[in-house]
Amino acid sequence: MPEFYQYLFSGLTNGAIYAIIALGFSMLFAATDLINFAQGEFVMIGALILVTLWPVMGLPLPLAFVLAVLATGILGIVFERLAIRTVKKPDPIVLVIITVGAGIFLRGVAMIIWGKTAKGAPPFSKMPPLEIGGAYLLAQSVWILCIVLVTVLAMHFFYSRTLTGKAMSACAINKRAASLLGIATQKMTLLAFAVSAALGGMAGVIIAPITMNEYEMGAILGLKGFCAAMLGGLGNSWGAVVGGFALGIAEAMAVGYVSSSMKDAVAFLLLLLILYVRPTGILGGKAIARF
C-alpha cells in the first residue's frame, strides 16, 4: 500500500501542474476559439524568471512569485497585440502556425537570455516531507496542491461573481451577442490572453523547485496540459482541472505498475481513447468543429 500512496502523491503533484496548464488552454479556447501552442513556453518562462529573481538575485519569494506571474501575463498581452490581432485572415490553422512560431521564437529568446544549462531552485520551504501511510509527500507538493487549489477557486469566483468574469463567459458563449450587449470583446480577448499566459507562468513558478529548468522544458509540459484540457473537455474550466488530475494520476500509476518508459505514452493513449469514445471529453458539452 505505501507504494500506491507514493504513486498517488506524485500523480497528484503532476496532476495539479497539468490542471493549471490545462486551465490556461481551456479558458483561452473558450474566449477566443484558439489553441495556443506556445502555452508550454509561458510555463518555461515563468520558471526561469522565478529562478533568476529568487535564488539568483535574492528577492523575497512572494515578490519573485508575483513578479514572475505578472511578467508572463504581460508577455501574453504583448503576444496578442503583436502576433494575433495583426493577422489579416484569422483561420484557425493560420493562428495555430503563428502560435507554434511564437513558441519557437520564445524558446530561442530564452536560450539567449538564460543559456542552455539547466538551473535548479530550492523548495519554497525547508520542511521535511510529510509521512502519510508509509509514503512521503514533499513539502513542495503540498505547496503546489494548495496554490493550484486557491487558483482554481479564484478563477471560479472570477467567472461566477465578478462582472468582468461574467462578461468573459458571455464572450465564450457567443461573441457577437456579447458585443451587442456592450461588452468590449477585444478587451476580453486581451484579458483572456493575459490570464492564460499568467496561469502558464504560475505553473512554471511552482514546479521550478522540482524540475530542471531550461529553455526546452516547456514543449512536453504544454502538450501534456493540452491532453489534459482535451481529456476534461476543451473549453470547460472544471473539465481542465479534472482532466489534469486524471492524467497525472494515470501517468503515475502507469510508471509505478507498468513501466517508466511508457510515461509519456500514457497521456497520448488516454487522449486517443477519449477522442474515439467520447470526443467532447469527460465534462465537455457540445462538440467543437471549427475548422
Place this chain on the structure above:
Amino acid sequence: MRAFNKYATNRQQGLAPGNMKPILRNILVYGIFIGAVAAYGLLEKSTYYLQLATFVGLNTLLAVGLNMLMGYAGQISLGHAAFYGLGAYVSGMLTVHLGWSPWITLPCALFAAGAVAYIVGLPTLRLTGYYLAMGTLGFGMIVNILFREFRKFTGGPSGLPGLPELTIGSINLSHGANALFLVWGCVIVAFFICERIVNSRMGRALRAIHYSERAAAAVGVNTASAKLAIFVFAAVLAALAGFLYAHMITFISPSTFNFLASVKLVAMVVIGGMASIWGSLLGASLLTLLPDFLHIFAEYEMIVYGLILMLVMIFFPEGLFRNLVKLYERAKNR
C-alpha cells in the same frame, strides 16, 4: 471552412503563359522542372549542395502528400512525421536485423505505412477540427515513443545505425547526383499523380468534402472512404520519403520524426500554400534552405525561424505561392 472554398475551386493557375492549351502548358511546366533538376544534378559538384537539394526533394515529397490531405481534403494532421518514420524504421529494421535487400523492404515499408494509416484512419478521420488535430498529434507522439522505447529493434533514442545504401548493380543511388535524381524522380512522379488526382472525380470529391462534408455526402460522395483513401495515399508518400531518407543517410533516430518534424511539415504546406501542388515545392524549399541559411545567425537561429513563421502567416495567410502568382498577374495586367 468556408474560407477555403476559394482555394479549392481555382486549380493550378499561373506559372505558365496564359492562353496555352492545358496539355501543352503541363508539358512545358514539367519540361522546365525536369530540365532544372537535371541541370542542377549535372552541373553542381559540391556534395554538400547536392545533398541539400536532395533534402529539398524529400521534404517536397512529404509536403505534397500532406497538402493533398490538408489543402484539398481539408483534414489537418499534426502527426504526419509518424508515417515518414514508419517508412524509415520498417525498412531500417528489416535490412539491419534480417539482412534483407532494400528493394524488398521498400514494398514492405510502403505497405506497413499504408496499413497503419488505414487502421488508424478508420476511427481518427471521423473526428473533425481540433479533435482531428489532437488525434493525429497523439498518434504521432505514440509512434515516436515506440521508436524510442523498443530499444531491441529500433536502437532506442540513440538511433539505428548501419543501414545499407541503395544500389543497382555497381551504381550507388545513395550519394551525390544519383541520390538527387532518384529523389527528384520520385517527386516528379508524385506531382504528376497528385495533379491527376486533383483533376479527377476523386479530387472533386475531396474539394467537396473540404467545402462541406455534409453537402458532399448529400450529393453521393462516400466521404469516409474518400478521406481514408487520401490519408493512406499521403501516408504511403511519406513512407517513401522515409525509405529514401533512411537509405541515403544510413542512420535513423527518433528525433528526426518527432512532433516538431510534423509541425514543420504542416508549416511547409501552409507557408507554400494550401491546396497548391507547386506551393508545396516552394514551402518545402524555403523551410529546408532557411535553417541552412540561418546558420550564419548561429545562436539566433531559433528566434529568426520563429519570427519568419509568424510574419509569413500574419502577412501572407494564403501562402507565399498564391501571393507570387498574384504579383505576376498584377504585373501582366498593367
